[in-house]
Amino acid sequence: xxxxxxxxxxxxxxxxxxxxxxxxxxxxxxxxxxxxxxxxxxxxxxxxxxxxxxxxxxxxxxxxxxxxxxxxxxxxxxxxxxxxxxxxxxxxxxxxxxxxxxxxxxxxxxxxxxxxxxxxxxxxxxxxxxxxxxxxxxxxxxxxxxxxxxxxxxxxxxxxxxxxxxxxxxxxxxxxxxxxxxxxxxxxxxxxxxxxxxxxxxxxxxxxxxxxxxxxxxxxxxxxxxxxxxxxxxxxxxxxxxxxxxxxxxxxxxxxxxxxxxxxxxxxxxxxxxxxxxxxxxxxxxxxxxxxxxxxxxxxxxxxxxxxxxxxxxxxxxxxxxxxxxxxxxxxxxxxxxxxxxxxxxxxxxxxxxxxxxxxxxxxxxxxxxxxxxxxxxxxxxxxxxxxxxxxxxxxxxxxxxxxxx
Numbered sequence: 001x002x003x004x005x006x007x008x009x010x011x012x013x014x015x016x017x018x019x020x021x022x023x024x025x026x027x028x029x030x031x032x033x034x035x036x037x038x039x040x041x042x043x044x045x046x047x048x049x050x051x052x053x054x055x056x057x058x059x060x061x062x063x064x065x066x067x068x069x070x071x072x073x074x075x076x077x078x079x080x081x082x083x084x085x086x087x088x089x090x091x092x093x094x095x096x097x098x099x100x101x102x103x104x105x106x107x108x109x110x111x112x113x114x115x116x117x118x119x120x121x122x123x124x125x126x127x128x129x130x131x132x133x134x135x136x137x138x139x140x141x142x143x144x145x146x147x148x149x150x151x152x153x154x155x156x157x158x159x160x161x162x163x164x165x166x167x168x169x170x171x172x173x174x175x176x177x178x179x180x181x182x183x184x185x186x187x188x189x190x191x192x193x194x195x196x197x198x199x200x201x202x203x204x205x206x207x208x209x210x211x212x213x214x215x216x217x218x219x220x221x222x223x224x225x226x227x228x229x230x231x232x233x234x235x236x237x238x239x240x241x242x243x244x245x246x247x248x249x250x251x252x253x254x255x256x257x258x259x260x261x262x263x264x265x266x267x268x269x270x271x272x273x274x275x276x277x278x279x280x281x282x283x284x285x286x287x288x289x290x291x292x293x294x295x296x297x298x299x300x301x302x303x304x305x306x307x308x309x310x311x312x313x314x315x316x317x318x319x320x321x322x323x324x325x326x327x328x329x330x331x332x333x334x335x336x337x338x339x340x341x342x343x344x345x346x347x348x349x350x351x352x353x354x355x356x357x358x359x360x361x362x363x364x365x366x367x368x369x370x371x372x373x374x375x376x377x378x379x380x381x382x383x384x385x386x387x388x389x390x391x392x393x394x395x396x397x398x399x400x401x402x403x404x405x406x
Contacts, residue, residue, distance in 0.1 A: 187238025194219030
């Protein structure tokens, strides 16, 4: 099982366990021995992406659970997503030059093809940050939100069906309609069209004014105005509500939590995760670990549907197998598996205080990094992760903790 490292931790001579992709393009093949130039590219283009590195020293003495992703399947889904986003941007340019000349029917078919691909090729784990080749931050963000939303929707299709059945005004919603993820895909792709006219805010380093925020808070309603006329009503509703939250702190309408559509709840998770893990001119990116903890156990947890967040943690995984965790006793643990709590992984204490791999007989059995093990996580990828032990005041369950989740 390879080690999982950030580009800042890579050194010349290390060997890639998996290929590195950017959209449909393979940048570096699996098995390649990294050079200084390779590492420079990875640090520049993928500063937050975890890279799988072959680790023969540990492979020979430690038993790892298999949670590796099918890199070809993941790359195929990313490539299809990139193609759909290209179609969206081309369609947007076409409409600006020639009114009502939308290519929406082709886009709808392309989204259906992505859904069919994901259902036929499910994966247990996906990249926490999808490396597309965007024209702008906005197109990159919409690509990521679409990809993450579709992965989460296909993973929890049973929950989608149950919630759509609960929320419908129809007496009986047909199984085919309840299963359809097309409105989710279309809503994710078009959700931020209202931000196209606010592109000057993307690179602004200073704070926004009150009037700027008023414009930003109107972008869901503005997006609905420029949607293709044949856009399904459910997708339009998702575009309008994609900033709503389970604790009613979102905008623009703040509906009752039990009326918040399941697709809106899915997109809200993907939207927040991607935005927070993307560096912006006015703030650095947060790590995937930090964002997932904030959404699951931190002060923001009441904004999200806990059933969907739990499934999202399984997709992106705070601590993939192979992750190295510095402990409070200066030793280093290596993740070898997972427990029921994604923030309490199974590990072996495999590396001593001097950074040397221990002999096999000195490593011992795997343990869970919970409150009973006598050790705490100190740093991961150079980040202080003591916040994982922060006690958040107990509050009522999240408002989106729906009957279908029980």
